[in-house]
Amino acid sequence: MDSYRSVGREAVAEIVIKKSRFICYVKPVETAEAAQEFVEAIRKKHWDATHNVPAWRVGMPVPAERFSDDGEPAGTAGMPVLEVLRKQEVTNCVLVVTRYFGGTLLGAGGLVRAYTESAVKGLEAAGIVTYHLYRRFTIIVPYPLLGSILHLLEKLEGKLEEPLYGAEVEVRGWLLPELQNKLEKEVAELGQGQLLVEWGESCYLP
Numbered sequence: 001m002d003s004y005r006s007v008g009r010e011a012v013a014e015i016v017i018k019k020s021r022f023i024c025y026v027k028p029v030e031t032a033e034a035a036q037e038f039v040e041a042i043r044k045k046h047w048d049a050t051h052n053v054p055a056w057r058v059g060m061p062v063p064a065e066r067f068s069d070d071g072e073p074a075g076t077a078g079m080p081v082l083e084v085l086r087k088q089e090v091t092n093c094v095l096v097v098t099r100y101f102g103g104t105l106l107g108a109g110g111l112v113r114a115y116t117e118s119a120v121k122g123l124e125a126a127g128i129v130t131y132h133l134y135r136r137f138t139i140i141v142p143y144p145l146l147g148s149i150l151h152l153l154e155k156l157e158g159k160l161e162e163p164l165y166g167a168e169v170e171v172r173g174w175l176l177p178e179l180q181n182k183l184e185k186e187v188a189e190l191g192q193g194q195l196l197v198e199w200g201e202s203c204y205l206p
Contacts, residue, residue, distance in 0.1 A: 019102025
């Protein structure tokens with residue numbers, strides 16, 4: 001896959017319903033192990049909470065999924081949180097909704113609505129973004145051509161890292177794979193055949 005949807009950052013959102021506090025913790029993750037580590041960290045942080053309800057989706061094109069009601073009535077907590085991730089088509093993301101009971105029973109329908117709303121607020125706080133597959137590049141550039149190369153990379157919407165300045169300039173960054181040939185051709189033209197693009201690993205970036 002060349003893209004997927006996930007959250008852009010770690011975030012927290014809180015709502016209060018009939019004096020019960022629902023605190024949604026959200027984090028982008030890349031593995032099931034990282035998701036479970038986050039769940040355990042929240043459980044440790046909120047050891048005194050009534051419930052810590054997790055749900056996560058990791059991987060693509062068919063994400064692995066996991067959820068738990070953590071003591072709430074079956075189907076009223078973990079599945080509603082997971083359904084929010086599914087409906088938003090979000091993967092590589094873990095949510096934990098921590099509940100502190102406020103003394104008033106919400107009923108099955110009330111719990112589903114509360115956990116759903118909490119998960120929605122959490123995703124809103126974290127921001128849903130599309131991650132695209134990028135390829136790492138390095139170009140060794142003589143100073144007289146630096147401005148032209150940087151202008152070219154800006155035109156191709158490359159994601160640049162801080163250049164390394166020495167006898168020449170090491171320009172590094174990330175580019176969409178479908179633009180590789182175009183970059184190589186234009187760099188060769190600018191450098192009259194003396195400049196080359198070195199390619200490295202691929203990764204997903206927002």
